[in-house]
Amino acid sequence: MPRLSLLLAWLLAPAAPLAAQAPAPSSDAAASTITAADVAGRISVIADDSMLGRDTPSRGLDxxxxxxxxxxxxxxxxPGGENGTWFQRYPITRRRLDxxxxxxxxxxxxxxxxATFDRAxxxxxxVVPERPVSGPTVLVGGQVSPDDVERMQLRGRIVLYAPDFSRDIPLNAVQVGRAIRLxxxxAIVIVSNLDSAAFTARVPRRAPARTGIDLRLDSPVVVEVSEAALPDVLRAAGVDLAEVRSARRPVLRELPGLGVRVEMKDSVLSRLTAPNTIGILRGTDPTLRDEYLVFSAHMDHVGITPGQTDSINNGADDDASGTAGVIELAEAFSRPGARPKRSLVFMTVSGEEKGLWGSRFFSEHPTVPLDRIVANxxxxMIGRNWPDTIVAIGKEHSDLGATLERVNAAHPELxxxxxxxxxxxxxFYFRSDHYNFARKGVPILFFFNGVHEDYHQPSDELEKIDAEKESRILRLLYYLGREVANAPARPRWNPESRAEIVEEPGVP
Ligand SMILES: [Zn+2]
Structure with missing residues (x-):
């Protein structure tokens, strides 16, 4: 049963008095503003049925x-958004392949x-290329690793990638794909050895509409082609893909005898926008205030799932818990005496559930200089599961892990x-919004309590949230943030992690 919109009550309530007349409390007093009641109250607003599951884009999200x-x-x-507002709105375009x-x-x-797009x-x-693309062709296959890919000149080429779909996907397939893309x-043309009936069955009869963010980056188009559609040309080019797939070594070779031309057209069905909300607390130190520590969470969720008795996916844990957390942290740090030396950015992004849209857009169009962001x-999801532990993903990749352990040890009372x-x-390191900071070179920690049976279900509701536990996690984050935002030196990557995770500058 939908509650009377709590949102209205919140919006109409007078703003909390700024820096009340009371004497400046210590920072620990600021931490004590993070309470279970506040956490539950904020989640009750964000996860209310009136928000309709916060799909991207939607009225509930706005x-x-x-x-x-x-x-x-x-x-x-x-305000830390665009043009002096609280919001950064990014374009979302719905397109259909012609x-x-x-x-x-x-x-x-x-x-x-x-190969036509109705069967082969x-x-x-x-990104669908505006003009037909062609260029020198490079064949990639066999037991190839990301390092092999990096050694090969692929810029400006057409990559013909031939994995073996008849076997289990190799463990490093995601990294190989990423290395090729970067x-x-x-264009990347994946040549599939699924039999042609199975391949055709997977090709939609009518091209589906696709919704995505318009980054205007030239990320290469990726298409899949059935090998069965290319018998003559592969023979004429002297390419034996069965041999390539079974090779026990990496295969990377130029194919001067094979020309590939990718021609694609699509039409725009609609253009919409969705928001990130960004607030900044200026730091106290005249120099360090030009550096930023970012707290983030995603405010969007998966909207409505029709056909069930309860159709609204409230996303109380995913991620009203994190959104409420960012708000609570903003409140704590803005108490008198709690403001740290560096500036703090509080950001709630959207489009996470669609594929990290909002954080991706911010990382390509940052409203504060990215190289001045010291950590994210x-x-x-911090409102469910175990009451006494929280998973911190990414500890091993930078000295933030050691800092977290030190801060944590100093606060046994939590x-x-x-x-x-x-x-x-x-x-999971690659699956939420911090990844868009990490790939741009910002050290991160990701706080996450793991999934549960209500994950992405209408039953992910306020009633199941442990707000008391969440308030203790947030206090730990408050102390951690204070430490990092006041430390003389910026957090540092472990060099091997940096090499593995951070993308080369200038490469989309
Ligand atoms: Zn989430």
Whole structure:
């Protein structure tokens, strides 16, 4: 049953008095403003049915963004969005591939094969090129590693990538794909050895509409082509893909005899926008205040799932808990005497559930200089599961891990211990908004209590939140933030982690 919109009550309530007349309390008094009642109250607003599951974009999401901005203003933060506002709005475009105008043409000597997008080719990801693309072709396959890929010149080329779909996907497939993408090819053509009926069954009869953010970066288009559609041209080019797939070594070679031309057209169905909400608390130190520590959480969720008795995905844990957490931290740090030397950025992003849209957009269009961001603490799901531990992902990648352990040890009264990643195989490091900071070179920690049976279900509701436990996690984050924002030196990456995670500057 929907509650009477709590949002209105919050919006109409008078703003909390700024820096009340009371004598300046110590920082620990600021930490004590983080309470279970506040946490539960804020989650009750954000996860209310009236927010309709906070899909990106949606009216409920915009209402949430305004609620957060209203709270930030009431604490005396400064707007950190665009044009002096609290918001950074990013473009979302809905497009559909034009099947008639799209094909991939392969040529070797006098032979050519054409893969059409109604049966032999399918569009996976990346930006549909405005003009047909072609260029020197490089074949990638066999037991290839990301390091092998980095040694090969792929910029401006068409990559023909031939994994073996008849076997289990190799453990490093994601990293290999990423390495190929970052190497800057014009297009990536994945040649599939699924049998042609199975391949065709996966190609939609009508191109689906795709919704994505418009970053205007030239991230290469990725298409999949059925090998069965290319028998003549592969033979004429002297390419034996079965041999490539079974090779026990990496295969990376130029194919001067094979020409590939990717022609794709799409049309724009609609253009919309969605918000990130950003507030800044200026630091006290005349020099260090030009550096920033970012606290982030995603305010969006997955919207409505039709056909169930309760259709609204409230996302109380995912991630109203983190959004409420960012607000609570903003409140604590804006208490008199609690403001640290460096500036603090409090940011609630959207589009996380769609693929980290809001944080991706911020990382490409930052409203404060990215190289002045010393760290990002991201919070996604901290209101459920164990009452005495919280997983801190990324501890091993920078000295933030040691700092966290030191701060944690100094606060036994919290009854809360930050522990290492319990699910490295899930690669959560790459799956929430902190990753968009990390890939740009900002050291991060990611606070996360793990998933549960209500994950992405309408039953992820306020009633199941442990707000008392969350308040202790947030106090730990407060002490950690104070330490990092006041420390003379910036946090530092471990060199091997930096090499593995941070993308080369200038590469989309
Ligand atoms: Zn989440």
């Amino acid at each position: 209402q949430t963004a305004h609620y957060v901005a209203h709270q930030f203003r009431s604490f005396g933060l400064k 099947l008639d105008g799209s094909r991939i043409v392969f040529r070797a000597r006098n032979v050519s094969d054409t 080719a399918s569009y996976s990801q990346g 190497a800057g090819p014009k 603490f991201n919070i996604d 009854g809360m211990t930050a522990i290492d990643d319990r699910w490295p195989e899930e690669r």
